[in-house]
Amino acid sequence: xxxxxxxxxxxxxxFLITASSVGVGLSVSGALTRVLAAQKSDDFxxxxxxxxxxxxxxxxxxxxxxxxxxxxxxxxxxxxxxxHAMEPNDYVKRVHLLSTENPFARVARFNFTPQSGRAAVAGxxxxxxxxxxxxxxxxxxxxxxxxxxxxxxxxVQVAIGGCET
Amino acid sequence: xxxxxxxxxxxxxxxxxxxxxxxxxxxPMERGYRKDAQGKTIPRNIIHTFTADLDGARVFxxxxxxxxxxxxxxxxxxxxxxxxxxxxxWIDDTGVKIEAERQLNVVA
Numbered sequence: 204x205x206x207x208x209x210x211x212x213x214x215x216x217x218f219l220i221t222a223s224s225v226g227v228g229l230s231v232s233g234a235l236t237r238v239l240a241a242q243k244s245d246d247f248x249x250x251x252x253x254x255x256x257x258x259x260x261x262x263x264x265x266x267x268x269x270x271x272x273x274x275x276x277x278x279x280x281x282x283x284x285x286x287h288a289m290e291p292n293d294y295v296k297r298v299h300l301l302s303t304e305n306p307f308a309r310v311a312r313f314n315f316t317p318q319s320g321r322a323a324v325a326g327x328x329x330x331x332x333x334x335x336x337x338x339x340x341x342x343x344x345x346x347x348x349x350x351x352x353x354x355x356x357x358x359v360q361v362a363i364g365g366c367e368t
Numbered sequence: 369x370x371x372x373x374x375x376x377x378x379x380x381x382x383x384x385x386x387x388x389x390x391x392x393x394x395x396p397m398e399r400g401y402r403k404d405a406q407g408k409t410i411p412r413n414i415i416h417t418f419t420a421d422l423d424g425a426r427v428f429x430x431x432x433x434x435x436x437x438x439x440x441x442x443x444x445x446x447x448x449x450x451x452x453x454x455x456x457x458w459i460d461d462t463g464v465k466i467e468a469e470r471q472l473n474v475v476a
Contacts, residue, residue: 278437289447302435306401310435313444318427320386320447327437365437 247308247337250301254339260354265298267338267355276330276365284323285340285353289315295322297341304334329365334358373468375456380475381448389420392441393458393466399434415440417459422472423452448474 268282285295294317300310310329315322322340330336340353376390393415400412412434419429428444446454451474458466 282443300435305435307433307435309433311433312431314429314431316427318422318425318447318449319445321445323443323445324430325441325443327441329435329437 244304244308246306247301247303250299250308251337251339254299254341255352255354258351260339260352262354264353265338265340265355267336267357269336269357269359271358272360272362273330274362276332276361276363278365279328279330279359279361280325281328281336282323282325283338283355284321287322287340287342287353289317289320289322291317292343294319294343295340296343296345298322298324299339299341300328301337301339302328302330302334303337305329305331310336330359330361331364333360373456373458373466375468375470377454377470377472380473382476383448383450383474386445386447388443389446389454389456390441390443391418391456391468392439394439395458395460397432397434397436397438397440411461413461415458415460417457418442419457420444420446421455421457422446423450424455448472450474 264286266284266286269279273279281300283298283300285298287295289295295315297315298313300312301308302310311326313324328336335356335358337354337356342351342353345351371394373391373393378387381387395415396413397415398410398413400410402410404410414432414434414436416432417429418432418440420427427446430442430444432440440458452472453469454472455467455469
């Protein structure tokens with residue numbers, strides 16, 4: 204996310220506010236965080252807070268694909284891919300797949316290596332009810348770079364829940 | 369015991385190529401809070417760990433929770449650096465370990 208706005212603004216927070224108020228194409232997590240806060244379960248909140256700490260996750264770098272309307276929450280296909288290098292000194296280390304309303308928020312955690320070539324996975328998950336699915340990616344360059352986390356969410360409507368039976 | 373996993377790889381691949389690996393294993397992924405016909409809770413038994421190693425070196429692994437669907441399917445990617453043997457392993461709560469190996473068919 205190398206926008207000229209970043210260097211023009213002394214503080215990242217100022218930049219975020221400016222970016223969202225002028226509606227530039229670059230979306231950042233402030234709005235997403237507020238959306239999530241309105242509906243997340245305690246377990247999700249704990250998992251989310253533990254992962255993000257005080258970092259501002261960056262949007263638009265993870266593509267998270269799930270059908271918007273699911274008949275059967277027992278088997279929900281997902282596919283996600285992270286748009287980032289996979290080189291020994293800079294790669295996507297881990298992706299967390301979270302659910303905002305399942306009894307257990309942490310669905311799965313994927314650990315990549317530079318040898319992975321692509322930080323992308325697909326699988327099938329359970330969704331107890333209509334909710335957001337959230338993916339958070341951790342970068343290997345966390346110590347040296349301001350960009351530490353990527354985030355994506357997908358709202359999925361579920362007709363028949365897959366966790367309560 | 370569990371049926372043999374199903375693994376899908378490209379039939380042939382080149383050095384430097386990134387390939388998709390698809391793997392499916394049969395497992396109930398029992399969540400631990402369902403009741404049986406007698407009203408007794410069925411103990412949790414899920415595959416909690418999936419690993420992929422190429423000639424003994426870890427390339428990818430995944431940790432699953434109860435939110436992963438039964439008969440877990442996993443697709444991931446692998447950059448082919450040399451011919452080798454890809455070993456996939458699934459481990460469940462009862463300690464059962466399911467293992468499968470495939471030779472990567474690397475062509476010039």
